[in-house]
Structure formats: structure tokens, C-alpha cells
Amino acid sequence: MRCHWKVLIVKTSFWLASEVVLGLCGTDTMADYSEFLGAQQELAIAFSVAVITLVA
Secondary structure (H helix, E strand, O other), X not given: OHHHHHHHHHHHXXXXXXXXXXXXXXXXXXXXXXXXXXXXXXXXXXHHHHHHHHHO
């Protein structure tokens, strides 16, 4: 069980450090925006497939 806690702490520390560094550089916002655009594109594709299925 100790090993799992060590891995969790290392991963969380790395994530937190990278968020701080990216936030200071201003690239964190761009990464969040690109994730948002990807989600919007996936929703648009799913909606168009649903419409095509209903029409056909």
C-alpha cells in the first residue's frame, strides 16, 4: 500500500508543478481552450450523426 501512496504523491506533485509553470507562462489557458474546442467538435459530430440517423 505504501507504494501506491508514493506514486500518487509523485504524480500529484508533477501535475501541480506543471500547472504552476504553465500558468506562469500563459500556456495553460491555451491548453484548456484546445481541450474545449476538441470537446465542441466531438459534440458537433455526434449531433450530426444523430440527425442523419433520424432523417435516414
